[in-house]
Amino acid sequence: MTGAPEPGSGDEDDGDGGERENDGSRFDRLPPSPEERRVAGRPTREEVLEWWADRYGVPRETFAEQSFWEKGSGKIWAFAGESPSPVAIEGLGLTFLRTRQEYWKPTTNAVQRFGHTATRNVIELEKGEARAFVAGHDQAIEWDGDWGYLIAAHDIDGLEPLGVGLYLHGELRSQVPKGRRREF
């Protein structure tokens, strides 16, 4: 998972002729492993855990209480409660990760909730940079690490994740959604 996100689909098809299409009107629990995958392109729980560990160093145990669900194409939710699968309701835990694209993208809320134990691909912002970031601004910042989706964090009574930034060509692009942006 290095380099910059490029246009194009990373959808995979594991070739099982019995597979179904994703149904966007309901939540389906992610299969534990590829062997149990029944819906084309659906990521597995194992892949999600591996991705957080590979990309950010977030330990697998962080998600021990969470089950993962897909609703909509590639939109993954993390839920700590009990529910049958599938379930057709309006929300199940929090929107967590965008998959079914070459470069997976965590949500602001997921990074704030689970990003504290990240050890890599975390960019620490100074006070002014943090304010610009939460206001939704893109800014030129030096960064020696990987390009792509980084966890942006700042020091406020300890290092605290702010959200997700897309780092490309010397610029950190704030991915804070409009409704979560703040100017202060």
Place this chain on the structure above:
Amino acid sequence: MDVLGRYEPLVENVEAFRAACERPLPSVVRVNTIKADAERARRTLEASEIGYESPGWQPGLFGLDTEKPGATWGSFHGWWHGQEEVSAIPAPVLDPQPGERVWAACGAPGSKASHLAALMDDSGTLVANDRSLGRLSALRFNLERLGVTCAAVTNRDARNFSLQPFDFAEFDRALVDAPCSCEGTIRKNPDAFEEWSEGYLDSVSTLQRSITERAIQATREGGRVVYSTCTFAPEENEAVLDNVLESEDCRLVEFDLALDHDAGITEWRGEEFDSSLRKAKRVYPHQNDTGGFFCARLEVGG
């Protein structure tokens, strides 16, 4: 229509009651323990330029000396949530435990539902429901901003709510923070009395009764239901519960509240209510410099 005048026979200090209803409401935030503890919130406030005070009757509440409590780092991080001080009353009265199945029957916009999730340590299943699709987006937004992962959000009419989507048949606890005439929010919403009419009280109290009955039916024997409103009208409070006591197998139970308050009433405009309604609590704006509130705790099964 002098709506507040209706309640003069109920309050001891009419002048203080009326004066408090005229004043704007102080800004209060509740620390969201899913993302930060009260000490961390306090340290962050100390390091900021924002003055604050701690109301004291409940840990994790801060009165902030700012017009915009949302424009703070604590708000952005979801460490705290701006809400009316009295809206922090019902969740601890329901006292949900980690691992339980809990229903927030009228859950939007999510201040009380997220408080329930925090008391559950974000563990168990909180079914956060609201009938209004428009308000559901606020509910989801707030739950997610506050990092709640134990909530399943539904968009049903609470009066005939079905647990069919789930694998369980009943809840351990339910909160009915009922739709109401919102008289107690007059300090925040000066328009609160504009739509007021006795006819509205009639129709909304029918709705409140039906939702509460459904909550009791959907809660296990020995489980707990809390009924709350932000209104003074006995028609929407004691009278509703008096009807529910007759139709459902439940009883009122005492609880502690470390805010100044009055007991529920047992008589209103010639109508008498069950004597156990004294166990309910009424909070008037002048008693603690808050909004108005009503709260009652019910146990399912006689």
